[in-house]
Amino acid sequence: MSHYRYRRKTVHDFLSGVYANGLQPSRTLEENDVEAILHNIGIFRFKGYLYAFRGEIASHSIDDVLTLYYFDKYLTRHVMELTTTVETMLKTRTVELCYTWTDNPFFYLLRENHKYTNFRINQPTLENWKHKSTRDGEAQDHYAHYCLYYKRTYRFTENQGHYLAEACIELHDEVNYPPFHYMIESATLGALITFIKSIKIGKFDLLSGVAKELGINPKLFKHYLERLNEVRNRAAHRERLFNRGYRSVRAFGHYQSLRKAIEPHCFTDVYLYLYFMTGHIEQYADFEAFFKNEIDILFDEYRTDRMIALDSRGLNIKMDQGAFEKVRAFILKGMGHKKKPAIAE
DSSP states (O other), X not given: OOOOOOOOOOHHHHHHHHHHTTOBOOSSSOHHHHHHHHHHHOHHHHHHHHGXXXXXXXXXXXXXXXXXXXXXXXHHHHHHHHHHHHHHHHHHHHHHHHHTTOSOTTGGGBGXXXXXXXXXXXXXXXXXXXXXXXXXXXXXXXXXXXXXXHHHHOOHHHHHHHHOOSOBSOOOXXXXXXXXXXXXXXXXXXXXXXXXXHBEETTEEHHHHHHHHTTOOHHHHHHHHHHHHHHHHHHHTTOOOTTOOOOOOOOOHHHHHHHTTBOTTSHHHHHHHHHHHTTOGGXXXXXXXXXXXXXXXXXXXXXXXXXXXXXXXXXHHHSOHHHHHHHHHHHHHHTTBSSOOOOOO
């Protein structure tokens, strides 16, 4: 394998190069606006979207590449909203189910309540509960955040002797461990999923319990959680959602029937999956109805979105309708659509 050679390029030089390779200049924006946009996006990130047009670059303009980038950014906003909804549902069910099987609010720290002997709470979640000195202004809060309130009011050492007489998981002196419902509310999605996979209180297995609450086969539920974490991490870190492969899940029921119209590992499948997880998929009789009421509307609302217009120097609003329809078809293909559904009026 060869060693990496870094070649520094300015935005102006980079654009000159891609134009020389066949990409057409903007028909919508002034060139100084295009350069300003790329200064904000960055050459490295922009290349990830430019690469999607490889092999047919001469048939497209930089407007198409930027539209792909900004539509992907728009999707990220919706994915974050949907995954947050699922996360909240999982947290609620996790707390409710566990407290039906134990009266000990610190049960999650007992080793006997975990299937996995190497269970650990991840560092980002523990950071929320470390002892910290009071900062200026905190004492004046009239309605303190629950985490701050707990750390001001309670000390783990006083609860430890009362609730944790048996062997515990690895504990850290600097952490003021809270009751389970506090811990779950503050947990990252990754930590929440780890709790769900690990907790077992007597005969009660949390993974199976939450799966049954959501109507999912417990044997499949772990894969559903892993996909959720994968999608959330990509969206949270603003990674490309378009034209990516996603972790497989086995569809069933109404989700399975709607899924037949698309490729199973692409973004539209992820979108269907999130609607299934939030319980909203049953309102659509078939994929054509889902497409009309969700996917079509995504594109329509993207065209008038104020924040996208601000970032893109108005590209989403100013772009010619015919040019937009062309790149829209390109995006739909990358999202996993075999063809645009014929929608009855």
